[in-house]
Amino acid sequence: MLTCVCRPVSGNLPKMPPSVRPTTKQQQQRLLQNNNNNNTNVLNNNNNNNININNNIYNNNHMVVVTAEPKLNVPGRLTSAELRAMALRQQQQIDSQHQLLATKEQRLRFLKQQEVRNAVANAEGERLRRLRERVEAQESKLRRLRALRGQVDLQKTYNVTLSKLEFFF
Numbered sequence: 001m002l003t004c005v006c007r008p009v010s011g012n013l014p015k016m017p018p019s020v021r022p023t024t025k026q027q028q029q030r031l032l033q034n035n036n037n038n039n040t041n042v043l044n045n046n047n048n049n050n051i052n053i054n055n056n057i058y059n060n061n062h063m064v065v066v067t068a069e070p071k072l073n074v075p076g077r078l079t080s081a082e083l084r085a086m087a088l089r090q091q092q093q094i095d096s097q098h099q100l101l102a103t104k105e106q107r108l109r110f111l112k113q114q115e116v117r118n119a120v121a122n123a124e125g126e127r128l129r130r131l132r133e134r135v136e137a138q139e140s141k142l143r144r145l146r147a148l149r150g151q152v153d154l155q156k157t158y159n160v161t162l163s164k165l166e167f168f169f
Contacts, residue, residue, distance in 0.1 A: 078086070
């Protein structure tokens with residue numbers, strides 16, 4: 001239900017439209033009489049429209065409140081054309097819901113595939129990181145080994161030179 005309530009505001013604002021201006025008691029009585037006549041006419045002449053306009057007057061703040069409520073137009077028996085139209089509408093709704101469901105399922109499949117790809121990529125990245133760490137550790141060991149070999153070779157040359165020197169003395 002849609003309800004619109006307008007209240008007067010003080011200040012330098014543009015003039016309110018006549019339909020929402022505060023009313024005097026005399027205007028309210030005239031509106032109430034016209035409203036009763038109009039509501040009867042609206043109810044009698046509103047077979048093709050789905051909206052029934054109901055004007056209510058609140059005496060506290062002297063405002064006219066206009067409400068719009070959907071009118072339920074349900075006869076005792078529906079014609080075959082109306083039933084066919086209803087069936088067609090329902091079938092179209094079902095088809096659109098099936099299409100929406102298929103789209104959502106396709107999106108879900110895509111997201112699951114993407115999740116699997118991301119998991120594989122993460123696992124591969126982790127495996128590569130461990131391999132790099134192993135390579136770095138082996139390279140570090142190799143550098144230490146070469147440094148030790150260099151020290152051994154240096155010690156051998158010192159020993160050879162010392163043995164030659166001892167031989168001379």
